[in-house]
Amino acid sequence: MKILVINSGSSSIKYQLLDMTNESVLAKGLVERIGIEGSRIIHRVDEKKQIIEKPIKNHEDGLKDVLILLTSDEYKVISSLNEINAVGHRVVHGGERFSSSVIIDKESLDTIEMMSFLAPLHNPANVMGIKAAMDLLPNVPEVAVFDTSFHQTMPKTSYLYAIPYEYYERYKIRRYGFHGTSHKYVSRRAAEIIGKDVKSLKIITAHIGNGASIAAVKYGESIDTSMGFTPLEGLVMGTRSGDLDPAVVSFLAQEEGITAKEVVDILNKKSGVYGLTKGFSSDMRDIEDNALEGDKTCRLALDIYEYRIAKYIGAYAAAMNGVDVLVFTAGVGENSPVTREEICENYLSYLGIKIDKEKNDFKGLERIISTPDSKVTVIVVPTNEELMIARETKELIDKNN
Numbered sequence: 001m002k003i004l005v006i007n008s009g010s011s012s013i014k015y016q017l018l019d020m021t022n023e024s025v026l027a028k029g030l031v032e033r034i035g036i037e038g039s040r041i042i043h044r045v046d047e048k049k050q051i052i053e054k055p056i057k058n059h060e061d062g063l064k065d066v067l068i069l070l071t072s073d074e075y076k077v078i079s080s081l082n083e084i085n086a087v088g089h090r091v092v093h094g095g096e097r098f099s100s101s102v103i104i105d106k107e108s109l110d111t112i113e114m115m116s117f118l119a120p121l122h123n124p125a126n127v128m129g130i131k132a133a134m135d136l137l138p139n140v141p142e143v144a145v146f147d148t149s150f151h152q153t154m155p156k157t158s159y160l161y162a163i164p165y166e167y168y169e170r171y172k173i174r175r176y177g178f179h180g181t182s183h184k185y186v187s188r189r190a191a192e193i194i195g196k197d198v199k200s201l202k203i204i205t206a207h208i209g210n211g212a213s214i215a216a217v218k219y220g221e222s223i224d225t226s227m228g229f230t231p232l233e234g235l236v237m238g239t240r241s242g243d244l245d246p247a248v249v250s251f252l253a254q255e256e257g258i259t260a261k262e263v264v265d266i267l268n269k270k271s272g273v274y275g276l277t278k279g280f281s282s283d284m285r286d287i288e289d290n291a292l293e294g295d296k297t298c299r300l301a302l303d304i305y306e307y308r309i310a311k312y313i314g315a316y317a318a319a320m321n322g323v324d325v326l327v328f329t330a331g332v333g334e335n336s337p338v339t340r341e342e343i344c345e346n347y348l349s350y351l352g353i354k355i356d357k358e359k360n361d362f363k364g365l366e367r368i369i370s371t372p373d374s375k376v377t378v379i380v381v382p383t384n385e386e387l388m389i390a391r392e393t394k395e396l397i398d399k400n401n
């Protein structure tokens, strides 16, 4: 079975074509700057990379070009579009309606569109991708895999905010959590690596990239996660503040003469390590390099970033009354030995966590980095959301055939 995975943003489409007989990637790429000047497609097959610069006015045009590339004689990825058995779409928000992936029909598409009130920046873009695929591949089943659905197992104690209950009833204001596909993938993969059933383990998964969230995965299910009603809550991120006293919003609005929405925009786009370093960088590589060279502002930003992660690890160890496995993933988690080591060494020895510094000194591989006598197994697992989306898509299609 060959599955096309699509992750569409407001001006981009990331895609991968996977052969599920051996879960290999046949081709992948990115259509970017859709509808804006300088649009292009970066297409990769094995080691070959091609960049095609051309005007792309909308998602349907972008996807059409991708399908042409996939069937082109030059690469021979597939000989005809009939070889694509299903399309798996990443959809950011499934609200409370979708606790698992779904085959897309008119009703589910309408519901996904309706969920745009919860994710106005993301769901409309996801819907554009779905509609384009439906038009161009009319006989191929489409599946939606939601960022939020893995966290739908959270109990009310985790997902309700202590605000008047009517706001939950009226507006569905609650914790949803995001990066669910990643938390699900790495928790399962970590269990596989240590040869145990995920249903027997208490796992903390730290997805720390530009966007970052952490989850408590107890016996295979998410029971809490740091992102909330929106991806703004929780950890310090590249440009997002994470947790803060909500009273700051009205105070800043008044002092700066701006609206609450504008303040939230600042909290999303100008805060995090970018804000802490006075606009120096939102990229953790820059922050880390400068911190290690003795720059005090970057050192402080990195300290705050790591401290927040450590606080959540402590909180989730309490939430699960213990922790067996700690997983690091995403850009920073996979590639930064320094951050991994500082979090574990400076804050987590009370949990019995011990890191093997030599084993920890690497980037981008699957590896256990704790010592054999560490009470918690610490593992780096590169995330693979596309593979997880393809697996979920295959599972649903198989079930329905």
Ligand code: ADP
Pocket: 208, 209, 210, 211, 212, 238, 282, 283, 284, 285, 286, 288, 330, 331, 332, 335, 336, 363
């Ligand atoms: P997103 O998908 O949220 O955009 P990623 O998971 O790709 O983010 O992570 C990007 C982040 O990972 C950036 O801040 C980048 O600097 C950081 N990163 C990548 N490599 C390293 C490294 N070697 N050391 C520290 N940070 C790194």
